[in-house]
Amino acid sequence: MTSSEDSPETNLPVSTPPDPLLVEKMRREWDERAKENARYYVATARSEWSDDEYFESGRQNVYHEILTDMGNVCRGKDPGDMTVLEIGCGSGRITRALSEVFGQVYAVDISGEMVRQAKEALRDKPNAHIFQNSGSDLRVLGEIQADFAFSYIVFQHIPSREVIQSYVNEVYRLLRPGGLFKFQVQGDASLKTAPEDTWLGVPFSDDDAVAMGRACGFEPRHRHGAGTQYFWLWFFKPQNPA
Numbered sequence: 001m002t003s004s005e006d007s008p009e010t011n012l013p014v015s016t017p018p019d020p021l022l023v024e025k026m027r028r029e030w031d032e033r034a035k036e037n038a039r040y041y042v043a044t045a046r047s048e049w050s051d052d053e054y055f056e057s058g059r060q061n062v063y064h065e066i067l068t069d070m071g072n073v074c075r076g077k078d079p080g081d082m083t084v085l086e087i088g089c090g091s092g093r094i095t096r097a098l099s100e101v102f103g104q105v106y107a108v109d110i111s112g113e114m115v116r117q118a119k120e121a122l123r124d125k126p127n128a129h130i131f132q133n134s135g136s137d138l139r140v141l142g143e144i145q146a147d148f149a150f151s152y153i154v155f156q157h158i159p160s161r162e163v164i165q166s167y168v169n170e171v172y173r174l175l176r177p178g179g180l181f182k183f184q185v186q187g188d189a190s191l192k193t194a195p196e197d198t199w200l201g202v203p204f205s206d207d208d209a210v211a212m213g214r215a216c217g218f219e220p221r222h223r224h225g226a227g228t229q230y231f232w233l234w235f236f237k238p239q240n241p242a
């Protein structure tokens with residue numbers, strides 16, 4: 001893990017509104033992927049997944065990224081009493097595993113077809129609440145208060161810093177003081193990305209990532225995997241926000 005003590009130098013735009021045409025393109029293309037083969041585009045290790053294999057792969061991810069990190073995630077709270085927010089839930093692979101650990105799960109995705117499939121797959125999980133969102137904010141969730149927020153292989157697909165910064169601002173708004181937002185961004189700057197490419201997201205340097213968190217008040221306490229496709233960030237909301 002990298003310490004967050006170094007000082008960021010960056011030109012990240014903080015409050016530029018997302019481009020509505022780009023957001024619409026993300027929605028259209030993720031809907032197309034979901035209709036063609038949602039599970040493949042969510043987890044490309046296989047083109048065909050059985051239910052058991054698909055949801056077990058989500059449990060494995062939750063085990064490695066959350067259950068081995070419960071000190072940061074729960075900070076002494078009972079998971080059964082916690083409300084969790086998930087951004088980019090796809091067809092519910094991770095959401096199911098989250099609902100087996102935490103009290104309430106609120107999950108959003110830009111794609112109506114992904115959301116339809118997630119709701120269908122999680123009919124038996126009344127504590128999983130799944131919504132189609134705007135593609136750049138969390139207004140659809142109203143004023144919920146989350147104890148922990150998580151996003152897995154989602155921001156790597158978003159080609160706009162404005163959209164990602166907007167989500168970070170929104171998570172900050174909905175997290176309880178002290179709460180953690182654990183997520184990944186694209187860290188590989190050697191990738192040939194394009195502003196309109198909804199598969200390969202915009203890369204972040206270590207300084208960019210720190211600046212993005214600090215811009216809205218987060219403490220970027222840990223980072224791991226800078227320079228790679230799986231650049232993990234642990235953003236904590238201060239116990240006493242300014």
Ligand SMILES: C[S@@+](CC[C@H](N)C(=O)[O-])C[C@H]1O[C@@H](n2cnc3c(N)ncnc32)[C@H](O)[C@@H]1O
Nearest residue numbers: 030042088089090093094109110111135152154
């Ligand atoms: C690779 S899938 C991962 C799904 C899920 N996190 C998992 O690991 O099973 C990426 C998901 O992000 C969603 N997504 C892409 N852009 C988004 C955006 N701007 N807002 C919300 N969701 C988005 C896609 O619709 C897709 O379901």
